[in-house]
Ligand SMILES: NC(=O)c1ccc[n+]([C@@H]2O[C@H](COP(=O)([O-])OP(=O)(O)OC[C@H]3O[C@@H](n4cnc5c(N)ncnc54)[C@H](O)[C@@H]3O)[C@@H](O)[C@H]2O)c1
């Protein structure tokens with residue numbers, strides 16, 4: 273089915289989909305009561321036309337908009353402190369989170385933290401810590417994704433590295449869900465092919481891990497399998513031709529679907545990629561892509577039947593576990609994604625530390641096979657050797 277030019281959805285939040293819709297940004301901010309938003313982005317995007325144009329359009333619409341872009345690729349606690357200070361000193365009344373997962377996460381967490389009195393780490397996604405927040409003090413967010421991968425624009429969490437502990441923490445609150453999402457495929461056209469591939473593989477990892485997570489959640493499962501089908505049909509096209517708006521649009525949708533599905537849970541890929549990202553500053557989606565076949569192979573006894581169903585649904589020529597694994601391996605090869613963790617610059621000497629951190633990561637609980645440090649060690653061993661070993 274051809275993509276419609278525009279669509280408005282209200283699930284899981286208000287989504288305004290379509291090429292060129294970023295032009296409606298000022299009106300959206302105004303509809304949320306903003307008069308002076310802080311636009312949070314990353315330092316590279318802050319110099320790019322897509323961000324500068326958005327700011328000048330807002331200014332022309334009588335909406336002064338300041339940029340905050342002092343953030344890291346794997347954002348850290350100090351980025352949030354600096355952003356909250358900028359929000360307060362600029363007298364802002366809402367946030368435009370504009371960029372990839374890093375900028376979106378920081379923008380959402382700044383809006384969340386702007387009115388809280390407790391420190392950031394008190395809101396880590398543990399037990400019911402989120403209920404410590406002053407809900408009325410959470411500022412509104414318009415999210416504008418410029419990558420198609422993390423789906424952070426439809427998520428209720430931000431992943432922030434606690435630089436003192438050296439651990440990525442998930443900051444969670446239901447009120448962190450952006451009030452409006454602008455899903456404009458034109459904004460992702462300039463994304464280089466290797467980032468397109470890495471972020472697209474993140475979306476795929478969300479769909480696959482959510483689908484394989486053991487909880488009972490047929491709604492999430494349905495969203496995950498259709499998200500995976502969109503990745504299969506459109507990621508290679510977005511990679512081959514970045515200007516293909518239909519492919520870009522479908523990948524934005526797939527990314528949002530992956531994040532919506534993973535409210536059910538994630539698994540070993542994310543449990544490992546969080547510590548690896550924290551220790552080696554590797555790109556999140558790329559790290560998941562490297563780990564994907566090894567985690568799938570490790571989980572095989574628990575997911576063989578499910579994965580065969582997924583393989584059939586997304587239209588693979590061999591609708592089986594082996595067929596899906598081969599497809600993943602081929603995709604990685606086509607995208608020039610390294611086959612081993614060594615290829616990412618990750619050192620084997622820290623495997624023990626990574627395994628312990630993976631066991632403690634909240635994503636480990638969603639893995640279909642118990643993912644303790646022993647399990648993580650086994651997956652890491654294969655990922656260092658490049659051995660895709662099914663049991
Ligand atoms: N909140 C969540 O649920 C969630 C889920 C997964 C990952 N994450 C987090 O998201 C982050 C990764 O996000 P990401 O993969 O989107 O990468 P990113 O935000 O770090 O961006 C990657 C690179 O692409 C550039 N870029 C972004 N958009 C561009 C465009 N349109 N044109 C040209 N260049 C562009 C950026 O400047 C950056 O250099 C990690 O910190 C990860 O922990 C969050």
Ligand SMILES: [Fe+2]
Nearest residue numbers: 422474478556
């Ligand atoms: Fe992810």
